[in-house]
Amino acid sequence: MLSERLTAYAALTNEKLDELLGACGADDAAPLLGRSMAYSVFSGGKRLRPALCMAACDFAGGRAEDALLPACALELIHTYSLIHDDLPAMDDDDYRRGRPSSHVAFGEANAILAGDGLQALAFAVLSDCPARDAAGYIARGAFEMVMGQSLDCSAAPGEVPLETLQRYKTGALFRAAAASGAACANAPKSLVDSLVRFADAYGMLFQITDDILDCEGEAAALGKSVGKDAKAGKGTFATVYGVQRAGAFAKEYAGKAREALRDAGGGDASFFTELVGYTLERRS
Amino acid sequence: MLSERLTAYAALTNEKLDELLGACGADDAAPLLGRSMAYSVFSGGKRLRPALCMAACDFAGGRAEDALLPACALELIHTYSLIHDDLPAMDDDDYRRGRPSSHVAFGEANAILAGDGLQALAFAVLSDCPARDAAGYIARGAFEMVMGQSLDCSAAPGEVPLETLQRYKTGALFRAAAASGAACANAPKSLVDSLVRFADAYGMLFQITDDILDCEGEAAALGKSVGKDAKAGKGTFATVYGVQRAGAFAKEYAGKAREALRDAGGGDASFFTELVGYTLERRS
Numbered sequence: 001m002l003s004e005r006l007t008a009y010a011a012l013t014n015e016k017l018d019e020l021l022g023a024c025g026a027d028d029a030a031p032l033l034g035r036s037m038a039y040s041v042f043s044g045g046k047r048l049r050p051a052l053c054m055a056a057c058d059f060a061g062g063r064a065e066d067a068l069l070p071a072c073a074l075e076l077i078h079t080y081s082l083i084h085d086d087l088p089a090m091d092d093d094d095y096r097r098g099r100p101s102s103h104v105a106f107g108e109a110n111a112i113l114a115g116d117g118l119q120a121l122a123f124a125v126l127s128d129c130p131a132r133d134a135a136g137y138i139a140r141g142a143f144e145m146v147m148g149q150s151l152d153c154s155a156a157p158g159e160v161p162l163e164t165l166q167r168y169k170t171g172a173l174f175r176a177a178a179a180s181g182a183a184c185a186n187a188p189k190s191l192v193d194s195l196v197r198f199a200d201a202y203g204m205l206f207q208i209t210d211d212i213l214d215c216e217g218e219a220a221a222l223g224k225s226v227g228k229d230a231k232a233g234k235g236t237f238a239t240v241y242g243v244q245r246a247g248a249f250a251k252e253y254a255g256k257a258r259e260a261l262r263d264a265g266g267g268d269a270s271f272f273t274e275l276v277g278y279t280l281e282r283r284s
Numbered sequence: 285m286l287s288e289r290l291t292a293y294a295a296l297t298n299e300k301l302d303e304l305l306g307a308c309g310a311d312d313a314a315p316l317l318g319r320s321m322a323y324s325v326f327s328g329g330k331r332l333r334p335a336l337c338m339a340a341c342d343f344a345g346g347r348a349e350d351a352l353l354p355a356c357a358l359e360l361i362h363t364y365s366l367i368h369d370d371l372p373a374m375d376d377d378d379y380r381r382g383r384p385s386s387h388v389a390f391g392e393a394n395a396i397l398a399g400d401g402l403q404a405l406a407f408a409v410l411s412d413c414p415a416r417d418a419a420g421y422i423a424r425g426a427f428e429m430v431m432g433q434s435l436d437c438s439a440a441p442g443e444v445p446l447e448t449l450q451r452y453k454t455g456a457l458f459r460a461a462a463a464s465g466a467a468c469a470n471a472p473k474s475l476v477d478s479l480v481r482f483a484d485a486y487g488m489l490f491q492i493t494d495d496i497l498d499c500e501g502e503a504a505a506l507g508k509s510v511g512k513d514a515k516a517g518k519g520t521f522a523t524v525y526g527v528q529r530a531g532a533f534a535k536e537y538a539g540k541a542r543e544a545l546r547d548a549g550g551g552d553a554s555f556f557t558e559l560v561g562y563t564l565e566r567r568s
Binding site: 024025026029030032033080081084087089090107108109110112113115116117119120121123124126127128132133135136139140142143144145146147148149150151153154168 | 308309310313314316317364365368371373374391392393394396397399400401403404405407408410411412416417419420423424426427428429430431432433434435437438452
């Protein structure tokens with residue numbers, strides 16, 4: 001049931017992303033840019049942020065399709081952030097979703113530009129969204145995400161609490177997904193707030209399980225380097241607290257996420273509650 | 285008279301940029317990001333794109349202040365593009381506006397993030413602009429600019445006509461400035477179009493005189509490396525056509541710019557016509 005909804009959201013997202021990338025003009029005017037953007041956008045992402053965005057719209061009484069433009073914009077921004085994260089000057093990761101990273105496939109300059117172009121395209125897409133607040137939520141989320149990246153690059157180990165760091169780095173786009181989706185259903189502020197609280201807790205749950213998988217998962221299932229966080233000496237929930245305590249934190253955040261959903265009242269929360277359960281148990 | 289108006293627009297822009305950077309949250313949450321963004325934003329730029337934006341609003345019957353948010357957003361985007369252009373993987377320029385480039389001052393990772401953050405901040409700022417069309421014009425301009433960068437990086441010399449390249453690379457933000465400024469005055473489409481045609485021609489005039497100055501200017505007056513285009517084997521109007529023919533092109537575009545202003549009718553065009561004259565004669 002969960003996987004059906006996730007698959008349906010992902011299918012809607014992929015179809016629209018394909019249309020948006022085809023219509024942006026790059027294929028004709030700057031083909032290498034078009035190719036490098038498409039390479040990273042269509043590399044098998046789970047489309048989790050779009051799903052969260054469309055499900056929030058759904059939950060708040062709108063139709064999932066009403067949130068399709070913000071959903072795509074979020075995925076474009078998420079993709080740009082992965083491309084820039086992988087750059088040699090950043091995490092220097094040659095491997096992403098089972099394929100060479102953008103800078104390995106296209107060179108560093110083109111990878112920087114693919115990221116820059118995807119961010120600009122996201123906001124061009126959002127300028128066509130009738131829900132005015134969506135662009136603001138997403139722009140502020142994209143900015144907070146960069147603040148998180150900056151802290152991650154520049155703060156001394158332990159200087160910034162891991163929770164704070166991840167609230168910016170990962171949480172910001174999850175919160176923006178919930179807020180922009182709800183905005184597309186003209187949700188009242190109290191409902192937007194509850195869904196944002198859900199997304200905040202869910203984002204932490206997602207990140208913690210990601211960190212645990214980085215320690216324990218198999219490279220083949222994840223399609224990315226495994227154990228790289230520990231090797232890079234990066235503090236993650238698993239390396240700092242150990243896998244067992246990290247697992248306990250994950251359960252704690254799952255509880256907070258469910259609590260926020262109860263406060264949100266009204267709508268059909270089955271997708272969100274199943275998503276929480278699925279993420280707690282995920283193996284890839 | 286021209287310099288008075290330019291100075292007044294720049295003062296408005298600088299004051300607002302200072303406020304926006306102060307309020308974006310980076311100084312508290314990610315101080316290094318805040319410092320690196322401010323370093324490049326406040327490095328003595330002429331604020332030409334903001335001036336064009338506010339003057340277009342003025343010309344179309346609005347108040348310059350009505351276009352202040354798009355004006356600032358354009359400068360944030362222009363600044364991000366300079367930071368990323370200077371990166372070692374791109375133009376590898378250590379010197380910008382008389383000071384070390386961002387990546388020299390803050391390291392490559394922080395320079396990439398400063399650029400990413402400035403682009404996100406630009407669209408956060410635009411989400412508060414009452415003129416709905418402004419964000420779309422600017423997002424599409426920012427995307428076209430990246431297409432131009434990509435062509436510049438990837439096309440073989442001579443493969444893409446220099447005019448085409450510069451229409452994307454430089455022209456896109458100039459056109460976006462005119463369109464977004466006019467949108468803030470609720471200008472009719474025909475007026476937006478004429479002002480965009482003016483900005484397109486003016487952008488070419490500006491770029492050609494820039495190229496001529498790169499050949500002929502003095503480093504001290506320009507505050508950046510001189511002759512670097514020729515050294516890098518980059519085709520510019522001056523290196524490809526020679527300074528004399530480039531000068532003739534500049535006059536041609538000045539004529540086109542004046543023609544577009546005549547078609548725009550109505551408003552007080554003195555600022556724009558003086559800007560054209562000043563740019564034709566500029567020595568820095």
